[in-house]
């Protein structure tokens with residue numbers, strides 16, 4: 001203590017210098033208001049206490065017990081925030097066994113053959129979730145392709161759309177006479193025979209046993225593992241893009257037992273196909289609302305799904321999909337624009353009820369028709385009471401328009417964008433919509449120029465590997481795509497929508513924090529904020545552009561402590577003893 005007082009006297013500081021940790025001689029990209037670059041950061045407890053030049057921070061903050069680490073010029077970013085992941089689903093997806101890479105029809109058939117060899121006859125084979133936009137053939141498979149197994153019912157899982165083989169159709173009694181279920185469709189060929197493609201009609205498949213359920217403990221382990229993997233990737237905060245009661249319980253238990261590897265905000269997902277009275281009752285019964293909780297675990301927005309997915313052709317567009325769209329997605333009707341899951345009246349009703357409970361509002365919207373529909377609901381609510389303070393936002397909003405962006409700005413609606421989709425899906429989508437038709441596909445430049453705040457994220461849902469997952473949750477991949485707009489086929493998708501490295505970093509830090517009402521607590525390296533940082537292996541701001549995707553974290557500091565397997569920088573030594 002005497003030394004501390006002496007140090008304080010020596011530096012002329014009135015506050016005793018007692019930082020727990022000082023990182024100095026680095027390049028601290030603070031993402032503060034001026035986007036300042038500093039050399040050193042001092043941390044006490046779980047808070048940043050000083051940011052500045054190395055000499056000044058060491059002089060004023062170094063005490064007898066301060067651990068001092070020389071960064072050797074390494075770059076430090078604020079801890080990265082992924083605004084949209086599905087952590088439990090991702091964790092469970094490879095909890096029992098690694099998933100095969102299914103990127104072509106041949107790979108799918110190979111998978112089915114191998115499964116058939118070890119599965120008793122008559123039992124279901126499920127092809128793990130795969131999107132046709134990411135298959136070499138760029139086409140939805142039909143029953144013939146899956147008929148490589150004739151003694152097993154087979155289901156190809158593309159989320160809202162599934163494909164059944166001939167035996168599966170037979171066992172389920174699906175014939176040319178079977179009527180479409182409500183809101184669903186049994187696709188038929190030119191002769192009126194089912195093609196095997198079922199849209200929102202998976203419930204027609206009989207005897208489809210859900211895979212052996214995971215125990216509560218397994219789910220807890222899978223979730224914890226996934227969150228640890230996020231942390232190792234340089235992510236210190238996530239927002240889960242859609243939680244139900246079980247996720248809430250699991251996250252809660254990890255927090256209660258001190259096992260949360262990242263900070264978590266949870267967007268509560270409500271199945272809007274339930275009757276309005278039921279939705280209203282559940283909203284009433286839920287004691288929580290946006291911001292209930294603390295910076296380790298809290299509630300974010302209230303979410304419903306307005307339309308389907310662009311990877312499977314159920315996104316609700318402003319125009320019909322056209323001939324290539326019909327091939328890609330296995331569509332039959334020329335006027336098919338995709339699917340809207342609830343009427344405009346019901347959407348307004350749901351959103352009004354959620355807002356009355358104090359929720360920030362959001363919705364899964366892919367097609368332009370869905371975006372416009374959500375903004376219509378927001379406009380009606382905005383008339384009653386300004387919506388801007390709720391920081392409500394569109395999730396995905398893949399097919400934007402200048403008009404919709406202008407409405408967002410006017411009402412203070414934010415965007416929750418996933419740049420990785422641009423990389424993986426535009427080569428196929430370009431064939432459907434044409435290059436011009438993708439002018440406003442994830443239009444990051446237009447958002448920023450219009451003054452719309454963008455939160456960046458991955459929509460990770462399947463796979464453990466940060467680069468091979470659907471979608472890759474490697475934040476540096478997301479930053480790289482935001483900056484380059486390079487696609488998986490090597491082309492650049494509308495370069496006029498590229499954003500700068502600084503702007504891209506804001507989408508993963510301060511703007512993402514703003515979206516979750518946490519911008520005063522995190523999202524930048526500033527005195528008073530939570531000490532969440534990531535030290536990286538090269539300079540994000542000056543490395544060759546294509547190296548951005550290759551950046552790896554060297555160390556992750558979360559809540560003031562070094563975390564996980566990422567190795568600490570060398571030259572670490574305690575100072576002042």
Ligand SMILES: [Zn+2]
Nearest residue numbers: 084086241459
């Ligand atoms: Zn999602």
